[in-house]
Amino acid sequence: MVFQPDTGSARAYPIRYLHYHEIVNDAPDDGPIAVTWCPLCGSAVVYSRRVDDDMLEFGVSGKLADDDLVMYDRETETEWKQSSGEAIAGELRGESLTVLPAGLLSWERFREHHPDGLVLQPPGGKSEASGSGDDPEPIDYDDGSYRSYFERDGFGLDAHRGGDSREWHRDDLDPKTVVLGLESDGEALGFPLPRVEAAGGVVAATVGETRAVIFSAEGIHAFENPGFEFEHEDGSYFRANGTRWHGARGVSDDGRELTRLPVRRLFAFAWQDDHGDDRFWIDE
Known part of the structure; x- marks a missing residue:
C-alpha cells in the first residue's frame, strides 16, 4: 500500500x-x-x-x-x-x-x-496468522498465509478455516470481487473492478460533490477528474487532453498529475456489509 x-x-x-x-x-x-x-x-x-x-x-x-x-x-x-x-x-x-x-x-x-x-522494513515478531492454531508463532513473510483463502470461493473467517458458513445471494458479483469504495457528502458508491474493466478500463462518475475518474490499471485507482474525457489507449495508459496518462499513477507524459482520492479498496462482501446491496456502480 x-x-x-x-x-x-x-x-x-x-x-x-x-x-x-x-x-x-x-x-x-x-x-x-x-x-x-x-x-x-x-x-x-x-x-x-x-x-x-x-x-x-x-x-x-x-x-x-x-x-x-x-x-x-x-x-x-x-x-x-x-x-x-x-x-x-x-x-x-x-x-x-x-x-x-x-x-x-x-x-x-x-x-x-x-x-x-x-x-516499511520487516517488523518481525510473532503472529497467530503464522500458525494453524490460536497461539502466535514466528513470522515467515514468504509463507503467504492467506494465499489459499484468496483462491477459494468462500469468504470470511470460516472460509479461511476451510468452511463455507456465509451465504452470498447475488450472481452479478462474486463476494471477493475487488471494489474501490468512494464516499463523499453522505453518498457512497463502490466500483467493482470487473465492471470498470468491461467499461473500457475507465469510468467517470460523480459521488456527492466529487467528480471522479476510476481506472483499471495495475489494480483499480481513483482520482479527481478535472473534466477530461479519458479513453483507453494501451496497457495502463489512457489518453485525454492531448496527452497520455498512466492509470495507476495518475501522471501524464507532460508532467501533470491527477489528485488521488481518499478511497477504500476491499472485497464486495465487505462493501455490501457496510453499505447495502445497492451501492455498487453499474454501467447504464
Whole structure:
C-alpha cells in the first residue's frame, strides 16, 4: 500500500507484512496516519489518526465485526470497524475516522515512480496468522498465509478455516470481487473492478460533490477528474487532453498529475456489509 503525503517522500507498506500486523501507526510530516489492512476483507484503508483534537494510536483487538478487523485505540480503548472507520463500541462510539488518499501499487511501479520513497522494513515478531492454531508463532513473510483463502470461493473467517458458513445471494458479483469504495457528502458508491474493466478500463462518475475518474490499471485507482474525457489507449495508459496518462499513477507524459482520492479498496462482501446491496456502480 502506498501513501503519498503532501510534503516528504512517498511511503510504501508491503501487503506481505500487513498480512501479519494489519495496522501500522506512522507519522509523516503531514500528520499521524494508520495504515490498515484486513486480509479476510481484502480491505486496504489509510486513516488519519486525529479525531477532533486528539491523536490516537491503534492496535488489533483480536475481534471481528462482519468478518472484518476490529481495531481499538490505546487512548480510550474504543473499538473501530476497519473497513468503515466507524467507532462501534466505547467512549468514542459514533465517531468516524477520516480516509486519506492511498493506493495499491506493485513494488516495481513504486520504485520506478518513487526512487527515493520510504519502505516499511520487516517488523518481525510473532503472529497467530503464522500458525494453524490460536497461539502466535514466528513470522515467515514468504509463507503467504492467506494465499489459499484468496483462491477459494468462500469468504470470511470460516472460509479461511476451510468452511463455507456465509451465504452470498447475488450472481452479478462474486463476494471477493475487488471494489474501490468512494464516499463523499453522505453518498457512497463502490466500483467493482470487473465492471470498470468491461467499461473500457475507465469510468467517470460523480459521488456527492466529487467528480471522479476510476481506472483499471495495475489494480483499480481513483482520482479527481478535472473534466477530461479519458479513453483507453494501451496497457495502463489512457489518453485525454492531448496527452497520455498512466492509470495507476495518475501522471501524464507532460508532467501533470491527477489528485488521488481518499478511497477504500476491499472485497464486495465487505462493501455490501457496510453499505447495502445497492451501492455498487453499474454501467447504464
